[in-house]
Amino acid sequence: MTKLPDDVPDCMVFLLAKAYQKAHADFKKQLIPYGLTNLQHLVLEGLWYKQGMTAAQLGKFLILDKATLSGVLERMVKGGWIKKQINKKDKRLLSIYTSPKADNLKNDLTKERQKANQEILQGFSIEEKILFKRFLTDVINGG
Amino acid sequence: MTKLPDDVPDCMVFLLAKAYQKAHADFKKQLIPYGLTNLQHLVLEGLWYKQGMTAAQLGKFLILDKATLSGVLERMVKGGWIKKQINKKDKRLLSIYTSPKADNLKNDLTKERQKANQEILQGFSIEEKILFKRFLTDVINGG
DNA sequence: TTAAACTCCTTCGTATACGAACTATATAAA
DNA sequence: TTTATATAGTTCGTATACGAAGGAGTTTAA
Numbered sequence: 543m544t545k546l547p548d549d550v551p552d553c554m555v556f557l558l559a560k561a562y563q564k565a566h567a568d569f570k571k572q573l574i575p576y577g578l579t580n581l582q583h584l585v586l587e588g589l590w591y592k593q594g595m596t597a598a599q600l601g602k603f604l605i606l607d608k609a610t611l612s613g614v615l616e617r618m619v620k621g622g623w624i625k626k627q628i629n630k631k632d633k634r635l636l637s638i639y640t641s642p643k644a645d646n647l648k649n650d651l652t653k654e655r656q657k658a659n660q661e662i663l664q665g666f667s668i669e670e671k672i673l674f675k676r677f678l679t680d681v682i683n684g685g
Numbered sequence: 686m687t688k689l690p691d692d693v694p695d696c697m698v699f700l701l702a703k704a705y706q707k708a709h710a711d712f713k714k715q716l717i718p719y720g721l722t723n724l725q726h727l728v729l730e731g732l733w734y735k736q737g738m739t740a741a742q743l744g745k746f747l748i749l750d751k752a753t754l755s756g757v758l759e760r761m762v763k764g765g766w767i768k769k770q771i772n773k774k775d776k777r778l779l780s781i782y783t784s785p786k787a788d789n790l791k792n793d794l795t796k797e798r799q800k801a802n803q804e805i806l807q808g809f810s811i812e813e814k815i816l817f818k819r820f821l822t823d824v825i826n827g828g
Numbered sequence: 829t830t831a832a833a834c835t836c837c838t839t840c841g842t843a844t845a846c847g848a849a850c851t852a853t854a855t856a857a858a
Numbered sequence: 859t860t861t862a863t864a865t866a867g868t869t870c871g872t873a874t875a876c877g878a879a880g881g882a883g884t885t886t887a888a
Contacts, residue, residue, distance in 0.1 A: 551730050553798055554805045554818075555708045555723060560748050561824040562705040563875080565698045570876095579843065580698060587694050598866060603693075605703050607846045612868055614844080634853050634866040655696055662697045662824055670820065675697075677817045681704040681805055706845080713846095722873065741836060750876045755838055757874080777836040777883050 558681070569658040576647060576654075581606075582618055583651060586644050589624065594637045596629075605682075701824070712801045719790060719797075724749075725761055726794060729787050732767065737780045739772075748825070 570580055578586075581604075588603050589595065595603065601611045615638065618624045623644045629635035663671050693699070713723055721729075724747075731746050732738065738746065744754045758781065761767045766787045772778035806814050 551734065551795075551798070552802060553727070553730070554802045555705075555712045556727060556747075557818060557821040557825070558701070558705040558708050558805075561821040562698075562701040563748070564825050565701050567876085569698045581844065584696070584699060587696070591694065596866080604699075605706070606844095608867065609847075609869080610843095610845050616868095617843080632854070632866085636867070652694075655694070659695060659697045662701075665823065665827060666820070670816075673813075673816065674820045675700060677809070677813065677820070678700040678704045680808065682700070682707050684808055710846085724874065739836080749874095751837065752839080752877075753873095753875050759838095760873080775836085775884070779837075 565658070565662050568661060569654075572654050572658060576651065577621070578623070578651075581614055582621075582623065583655075585611075585614060585618060586623065586640055586648075586651065587655075589638060589640045589644075590648060593639055596635045596637055598635075600638060708801070708805050711804060712797075715797050715801060719794065720764070721766070721794075724757055725764075725766065726798075728754075728757060728761060729766065729783055729791075729794065730798075732781060732783045733788075733791060736782055739778045739780055741778075743781060 566580055569583075573580060573583055576583075584604055585600065588600050591603070592599075597608065597611055597615060600606075601608050604611070615624065615626065615636075619626055622641055624641060625639045627637045627639065629637055663674070666674065709723055712726075716723060716726055719726075727747055728743065731743050734746070735742075740751065740754055740758060743749075744751050747754070758767065758769065758779075762769055765784055767784060768782045770780045770782065772780055806817070809817065
């Protein structure tokens with residue numbers, strides 16, 4: 543990731559993309575020792591937040607397309623991170639649970655996430671951090 | 686894109702990802718009538734900024750991996766948006782130029798970009814806009 | 829001058845990301 | 859009850875995104 547030129551045409555999508563990619567790339571490196579990708583980590587966070595969510599609920603929680611989630615969940619089952627369980631009352635529904643292997647990493651992953659937050663917001667004052675998060679949520683919710 | 690829950694675990698990578706994805710999805714829709722993707726539009730902006738850049742220079746300008754750019758450029762040549770030209774002095778280098786078909790859309794695309802910026806920053810005061818952009822560039826450059 | 833080192837671009841592998849079409853299941857309506 | 863509609867997941871197609879390895883060309887160094 544190189545220095546951003548000063549005089550690019552003004553484009554918010556570009557700025558958001560590159561800020562995201564920078565943060566993503568750094569956190570990705572932090573997660574390599576755990577054998578987890580960024581998104582897979584988010585799936586675990588989602589399930590720890592509310593265990594047994596269906597794929598649809600998880601997708602809503604993570605603001606993620608069901609098509610994307612489908613593949614991620616498949617790889618996470620294969621990796622032993624989660625279990626899928628078909629709902630007996632409604633056979634369309636998949637309830638998803640974290641595995642013990644995942645749960646054992648919960649504290650470590652929380653620390654990694656906090657470390658990532660710190661590095662991303664390094665140099666930001668407390669007020670700026672709050673403001674920045676408000677701006678981002680405004681972009682997400684606004685429209 | 687649904688409403689963001691209030692009590693997610695604090696994760697900047699998530700916020701940045703979703704803010705980017707929201708902005709990206711909206712701009713993507715704007716670009717459909719032109720037959721261009723978001724990134725392809727950025728390639729044109731890059732070339733209008735400095736015509737004849739090599740793939741490596743363009744990648745640096747757009748903060749993009751050469752492997753990603755390679756495929757994008759191939760599709761853009763196929764679509765008639767750009768021309769690749771091998772440098773005679775150094776046969777490794779590809780100089781890249783926009784096509785007349787692309788140049789004809791320059792004004793329209795500029796307007797679309799400005800419209801996208803407005804929508805993303807809708808509700809932001811002038812000071813907030815400046816601050817937000819500073820925050821994002823800080824994330825990109827900082828580390 | 830010839831081998832080593834370097835650079836540019838492509839190709840491959842893997843993981844997002846999402847629209848669209850499809851299957852299976854469940855519910856609503858006629 | 860049978861049909862219509864709706865919902866949950868999967869699959870397919872296309873486009874990023876990037877690390878790693880490879881091929882071709884250039885430069886440096888012994």
